[in-house]
Amino acid sequence: MTNLAPPQPAPLPLTGVRILSLSLNLPGPAALQRLRQMGATCLKLEPPAPATSTGTGVESGITGDPMSLYSPAAYRVLHDGIEVQTINLKTDAGQAALHTELAQADVLITSFRPSALTKLGLDWATLHPRYPKLNMVAIFGAPGVLADLPGHDLTYVAENDLITGLDLPATLYADMGGALMASEAVLQTLLLRRQSGHGSFMEVALSDAAAHLALPRSWGATLPGTLLGGGHAGYRVYACLDGRVALAALEPHFAQSLCRVMGLAWRGLDMMLEESIHQAVAQFVAGHTREALEALAGEHDIPLHTLC
Numbered sequence: 301m302t303n304l305a306p307p308q309p310a311p312l313p314l315t316g317v318r319i320l321s322l323s324l325n326l327p328g329p330a331a332l333q334r335l336r337q338m339g340a341t342c343l344k345l346e347p348p349a350p351a352t353s354t355g356t357g358v359e360s361g362i363t364g365d366p367m368s369l370y371s372p373a374a375y376r377v378l379h380d381g382i383e384v385q386t387i388n389l390k391t392d393a394g395q396a397a398l399h400t401e402l403a404q405a406d407v408l409i410t411s412f413r414p415s416a417l418t419k420l421g422l423d424w425a426t427l428h429p430r431y432p433k434l435n436m437v438a439i440f441g442a443p444g445v446l447a448d449l450p451g452h453d454l455t456y457v458a459e460n461d462l463i464t465g466l467d468l469p470a471t472l473y474a475d476m477g478g479a480l481m482a483s484e485a486v487l488q489t490l491l492l493r494r495q496s497g498h499g500s501f502m503e504v505a506l507s508d509a510a511a512h513l514a515l516p517r518s519w520g521a522t523l524p525g526t527l528l529g530g531g532h533a534g535y536r537v538y539a540c541l542d543g544r545v546a547l548a549a550l551e552p553h554f555a556q557s558l559c560r561v562m563g564l565a566w567r568g569l570d571m572m573l574e575e576s577i578h579q580a581v582a583q584f585v586a587g588h589t590r591e592a593l594e595a596l597a598g599e600h601d602i603p604l605h606t607l608c
Contacts, residue, residue, distance in 0.1 A: 312339025
């Protein structure tokens with residue numbers, strides 16, 4: 301019997317790094333959670349909870365972060381292991397508490413518009429002379445002169461042609477892509493500080509995150525009829541007896557395995573573009589259950605995932 305080595309704990313490269321976040325909603329908190337998972341000590345400062353008809357809103361679990369209202373489950377997951385404090389930055393006491401934390405922080409994450417940062421005295425031109433070793437990652441909706449314009453995940457996804465018909469996207473692509481870019485920016489600022497000895501500023505635009513996710517479409521790689529856009533018979537979603545199947549037999553060796561299972565003679569990759577092959581795959585899949593298709597995929601090394 302083989303002795304398996306016990307699983308090793310995940311590396312914590314940010315141990316000893318202190319992150320201060322003022323960011324609300326999804327991108328900033330999602331980035332902060334990733335940084336915590338890398339070992340950083342994370343503190344989030346939130347505004348007071350909004351008043352409700354029953355009082356402060358705290359009783360119902362609503363905080364100063366709108367995400368606690370939009371999705372309480374998401375808020376709980378995003379703030380697991382994160383220290384959260386309530387501070388009103390519009391008061392002298394709140395400003396004093398903020399600057400106490402800034403003096404100890406390695407990185408500040410914000411998600412205010414540039415004009416709001418200036419009003420709060422949190423713009424880089426004001427902060428950097430006071431805290432020369434502090435890094436700052438500012439999450440904006442759009443880059444540069446567009447950063448003060450209103451927008452949201454839905455608008456940034458829409459402007460990059462990632463919405464079909466009247467259906468909402470399956471997830472919050474710009475927000476989650478922006479979270480990845482923000483955590484990456486934090487790592488960049490820490491590396492730059494190691495090189496230069498002083499803090500640096502980086503901005504992350506959610507519209508840029510959406511544009512990055514949309515690159516395959518902008519290249520034409522996923523447009524209808526292309527190999528990745530339904531033109532390849534082995535790379536499509538098909539109906540089966542009790543649901544659907546996402547079939548991804550794209551590379552020639554996968555496509556050849558699929559044809560072998562179906563009893564079709566392999567004639568090269570071009571055959572997968574033929575309408576008759578599309579019909580043959582659709583008919584084959586339609587005659588099988590999800591369980592049977594999963595078994596065939598496992599036995600013949602075919603990329604496949606079944607859906608209800």
